[in-house]
Amino acid sequence: MSSLFDDLLQPLGDKQRDALVTAWAALEYGSEPASEVALPALRDAALRHLLEQMLRRTGRTLVRADAYRWTSGYRDDIAAELAMNGWGVLPPFERAVLTLVLIYSVAIPRAEGRLTGDTWQSSHPATPTHFRRLSQVYGRQRLTDAFQWLRAAGLVRPVRGADPGMLGASYVPGPALLRLTPTARQRLQENLILAAGPDTALATAITVRRNVNRPRK
Amino acid sequence: MSEDAALWWARARAEGPLRVPTATRTPAGMLRLVERSGEWCWLLPRPPDDVTPSVLRELRLRILPVEHPNETGRVLAAALRCCWTDVQAAVWPGQPSTLREVLDVVDQLMPGRGPEVLQRLGTGALRRLHANRWLDVDYGAGRVCLGPRVASWPDPDLAALRELCRELPLSRLGQGHDG
Numbered sequence: 094m095s096s097l098f099d100d101l102l103q104p105l106g107d108k109q110r111d112a113l114v115t116a117w118a119a120l121e122y123g124s125e126p127a128s129e130v131a132l133p134a135l136r137d138a139a140l141r142h143l144l145e146q147m148l149r150r151t152g153r154t155l156v157r158a159d160a161y162r163w164t165s166g167y168r169d170d171i172a173a174e175l176a177m178n179g180w181g182v183l184p185p186f187e188r189a190v191l192t193l194v195l196i197y198s199v200a201i202p203r204a205e206g207r208l209t210g211d212t213w214q215s216s217h218p219a220t221p222t223h224f225r226r227l228s229q230v231y232g233r234q235r236l237t238d239a240f241q242w243l244r245a246a247g248l249v250r251p252v253r254g255a256d257p258g259m260l261g262a263s264y265v266p267g268p269a270l271l272r273l274t275p276t277a278r279q280r281l282q283e284n285l286i287l288a289a290g291p292d293t294a295l296a297t298a299i300t301v302r303r304n305v306n307r308p309r310k
Numbered sequence: 311m312s313e314d315a316a317l318w319w320a321r322a323r324a325e326g327p328l329r330v331p332t333a334t335r336t337p338a339g340m341l342r343l344v345e346r347s348g349e350w351c352w353l354l355p356r357p358p359d360d361v362t363p364s365v366l367r368e369l370r371l372r373i374l375p376v377e378h379p380n381e382t383g384r385v386l387a388a389a390l391r392c393c394w395t396d397v398q399a400a401v402w403p404g405q406p407s408t409l410r411e412v413l414d415v416v417d418q419l420m421p422g423r424g425p426e427v428l429q430r431l432g433t434g435a436l437r438r439l440h441a442n443r444w445l446d447v448d449y450g451a452g453r454v455c456l457g458p459r460v461a462s463w464p465d466p467d468l469a470a471l472r473e474l475c476r477e478l479p480l481s482r483l484g485q486g487h488d489g
Contacts (some may be wrong), residue, residue, distance in 0.1 A: 097315065097339025098358045113359045115365055122363040124374040130371055147358065150322025150339075171320045181324020245438075247374050268374075 126158035
């Protein structure tokens, strides 16, 4: 028995405890969000509250993926501490590749009105053409390794046949992006604006707001 | 409940098992594995009721796929056969083995592949298993040890793993031990 959860689980009967632990596993281990239909602990408000407490103790939180599906993600305060300490941060090259996937599959389609909603999922793949320059500068093998790394982390998902004229897979954002909290999604959107258009009025507004909100020493 | 534990758990989720000096206090709910040297230890989260991803199969939910799952599983099984020499003892840390021994067991599990194919498949699988701390591979020394993540297998699963180990062939290079 794990001491971190004892006081939450011990008062429960076997059925409720099993429902709670199963839902915890589905959220934390599953590659896709879990449906309320299959998991009573997600449907029942009291059990869901306990589930949120379990997640909270491990630096995690419930994230609603859509009307009936849930997943888990890092708490915003914990994500900030992890990033500040450089723990679990994407290496620069993998970060650059993921940024390109997000720009071509989400940011540009969203700016053109082809993608709506506050989500980092997309049906518009970033194709090998978009990665040609990275491949030329850093080599095909380095790019292949980066995609392998990002696929294993669930950050990108390959799509076959999107660019028949070019060798290699095309990519859309992976299921791990669904784990972002609303605050994290907004921060990611702002960071992409700062990266893609640092001289735009929108970027200036974001920078000013962040400086105003930054705690003073 | 301590916020300190929340950060340790989140860090372990982001980075995998954490290697820290043994003087480090064990965060709430984490498993502590002290290395042979006694100077360092590994910290791993202990999930509620030791639940594993296998529960997702019953729910028909998917976990993140492993690249080349068959080859990766076979290489892990072969390393287990070579390193878990006393199957009545705890699975971690086991005994050090060599890359040649592990690949020889893999060769017996996947006969007829040829040395080049075996080397390529084995190298890729070893890299994945090392990156996720299932194994600790020292390429310079040609040594393979079990990684701390194997200690997260719950007791009920170990009986099946012991049986699996007994059924696997030993390395033909003469340094394996029967369990």
